[in-house]
Amino acid sequence: MAATTPKKFVRLAREQRVGAILSAALEVFAERGYEAAAVSEIAERAGVVEGTVYKYFESKRALLLMVMEQWYEGMVDDYTRDLAGIVGSRQRLRFIIWRHLRTIIDNPQLCRLLFREVRSELDYYDLDLHGSIRRYSKFIMDIVEEGVRANEFRSDVPLPLLRDMVFGCIEHRTWNYISGRGELDIDETVDQIMSILCSGIAQPQAGGEQAQSDSDLRAETKRLSALVTRLEKLLEQPESKIEGLR
Amino acid sequence: MAATTPKKFVRLAREQRVGAILSAALEVFAERGYEAAAVSEIAERAGVVEGTVYKYFESKRALLLMVMEQWYEGMVDDYTRDLAGIVGSRQRLRFIIWRHLRTIIDNPQLCRLLFREVRSELDYYDLDLHGSIRRYSKFIMDIVEEGVRANEFRSDVPLPLLRDMVFGCIEHRTWNYISGRGELDIDETVDQIMSILCSGIAQPQAGGEQAQSDSDLRAETKRLSALVTRLEKLLEQPESKIEGLR
DNA sequence: GCTGACAATGAGTCTCACTCATTTATTCTA
DNA sequence: TAGAATAAATGAGTGAGACTCATTGTCAGC
Numbered sequence: 314m315a316a317t318t319p320k321k322f323v324r325l326a327r328e329q330r331v332g333a334i335l336s337a338a339l340e341v342f343a344e345r346g347y348e349a350a351a352v353s354e355i356a357e358r359a360g361v362v363e364g365t366v367y368k369y370f371e372s373k374r375a376l377l378l379m380v381m382e383q384w385y386e387g388m389v390d391d392y393t394r395d396l397a398g399i400v401g402s403r404q405r406l407r408f409i410i411w412r413h414l415r416t417i418i419d420n421p422q423l424c425r426l427l428f429r430e431v432r433s434e435l436d437y438y439d440l441d442l443h444g445s446i447r448r449y450s451k452f453i454m455d456i457v458e459e460g461v462r463a464n465e466f467r468s469d470v471p472l473p474l475l476r477d478m479v480f481g482c483i484e485h486r487t488w489n490y491i492s493g494r495g496e497l498d499i500d501e502t503v504d505q506i507m508s509i510l511c512s513g514i515a516q517p518q519a520g521g522e523q524a525q526s527d528s529d530l531r532a533e534t535k536r537l538s539a540l541v542t543r544l545e546k547l548l549e550q551p552e553s554k555i556e557g558l559r
Numbered sequence: 560m561a562a563t564t565p566k567k568f569v570r571l572a573r574e575q576r577v578g579a580i581l582s583a584a585l586e587v588f589a590e591r592g593y594e595a596a597a598v599s600e601i602a603e604r605a606g607v608v609e610g611t612v613y614k615y616f617e618s619k620r621a622l623l624l625m626v627m628e629q630w631y632e633g634m635v636d637d638y639t640r641d642l643a644g645i646v647g648s649r650q651r652l653r654f655i656i657w658r659h660l661r662t663i664i665d666n667p668q669l670c671r672l673l674f675r676e677v678r679s680e681l682d683y684y685d686l687d688l689h690g691s692i693r694r695y696s697k698f699i700m701d702i703v704e705e706g707v708r709a710n711e712f713r714s715d716v717p718l719p720l721l722r723d724m725v726f727g728c729i730e731h732r733t734w735n736y737i738s739g740r741g742e743l744d745i746d747e748t749v750d751q752i753m754s755i756l757c758s759g760i761a762q763p764q765a766g767g768e769q770a771q772s773d774s775d776l777r778a779e780t781k782r783l784s785a786l787v788t789r790l791e792k793l794l795e796q797p798e799s800k801i802e803g804l805r
Numbered sequence: 806g807c808t809g810a811c812a813a814t815g816a817g818t819c820t821c822a823c824t825c826a827t828t829t830a831t832t833c834t835a
Numbered sequence: 836t837a838g839a840a841t842a843a844a845t846g847a848g849t850g851a852g853a854c855t856c857a858t859t860g861t862c863a864g865c
Contacts, residue, residue, distance in 0.1 A: 324812050324861050429679045474751040481727025505720045570830050570843050
């Protein structure tokens with residue numbers, strides 16, 4: 314009974330300790346949000362004292378960023394893998410919207426942290442994390458660009474704005490859910506977004522399509538009329554040299 | 560010289576003091592953001608001591624909310640007035656998007672506070688301010704609803720999603736500017752948004768505006784589709800020799 | 806078994822939001 | 836006009852939490 318080990322603490326290798334702190338931080342940040350998360354609690358759950366956390370992380374914010382970066386990296390990989398199996402720009406666009414919604418459903422607290430604490434801070438653009446996020450949101454632009462080349466989408470779609478529209482829309486739409494209020498119907502949401510978006514950007518292939526709705530038909534007619542008129546004006550000009558037509 | 564007034568402080572009526580504190584708070588919050596704004600500095604600029612601020616406001620956050628509410632109320636009034644002079648749903652929709660962008664250009668710091676510190680807090684839904692914001696964002700739904708009745712827009716537009724799309728898109732698009740980076744071209748942005756949005760929701764009036772029969776419309780659409788498709792294919796080919804176009 | 810490297814500690818410091826007992830100015834009343 | 840009642844304003848706390856640092860403890864390699 315006398316010879317209790319005089320050991321005062323457990324000494325771990327740097328990376329193990331860092332890992333433990335990151336896990337604890339993820340937990341606490343997700344539970345409490347950034348402000349209300351106390352570094353002392355993170356330390357406690359990681360089995361260390363507060364000062365130790367500051368040995369490995371410059372600040373509470375640096376710790377948050379590390380947590381988010383870890384999470385994000387995995388996500389970008391997942392997307393790349395999943396997208397590989399989907400054919401057709403429209404389907405791919407749909408998938409990416411659906412997948413983004415799915416991520417929000419699965420990790421509302423992490424999304425909240427990302428939207429509120431990371432992305433909206435002034436230093437955001439200097440972060441490594443910024444790169445990951447750009448890569449993530451570039452998916453959607455690449456997909457639409459493919460779609461343009463494949464003639465599935467209008468050629469004059471402003472890609473960055475489209476990206477902002479999709480992500481911004483989803484963020485607004487899901488804020489309730491992220492804040493822990495109400496449900497989120499993914500399928501309905503993705504349908505509605507695709508509906509507004511595609512009737513705007515889809516380049517409808519005429520012909521084969523049976524049973525188009527009247528409004529689609531009208532929209533298409535108007536678009537075509539305008540386009541044909543423009544083309545005809547161009548063709549009218551003597552200096553335009555076009556071969557194989559007329 | 561002896562008889563300097565023993566007056567230790569200036570005593571003002573409640574509402575004057577509250578006004579002074581609100582002005583000072585607006586300044587400091589806008590300059591520093593919420594977190595970095597010290598109540599002591601707000602007090603100093605208002606010419607009082609810190610404790611006085613807490614006599615009139617329950618907390619720092621309550622002070623922020625009061626500041627935002629004042630600002631917001633004025634804005635809703637402005638919109639109502641301006642909108643009265645604009646005819647046509649499409650023009651009205653365009654105006655409200657433009658006006659929202661204008662507000663961001665004029666008050667980036669306040670918008671930042673609103674987006675980041677107010678709207679994204681968990682208590683947001685319990686606030687009076689929430690009512691003002693709902694009223695504000697309802698403009699856009701009312702306008703589109705009018706447009707549907709006037710047959711300018713598709714009848715199946717999901718209004719709340721449209722609202723989320725517009726505001727979300729604008730928020731994403733303008734975040735750079737709000738964070739003090741880069742410029743914001745309002746007119747380009749509004750054009751791009753209207754382009755994507757309206758080609759989606761506009762209910763095009765067919766050709767000569769006269770009631771064309773359905774079959775005529777279909778036939779015309781088919782003819783145009785085929786023609787346009789053929790033209791576009793031609794234009795896509797690198798070897799097609801076209802000048803003055805593209 | 807020593808020793809050097811470094812993991813871990815814990816007792817601070819500092820900044821802030823927020824409190825409260827007390828002081829001071831103004832207005833009401835007799 | 837003196838004194839009381841009311842309300843404005845003070846400023847010295849308190850406590851919480853981020854961050855620091857001199858010191859202590861552990862272990863791997865010699």
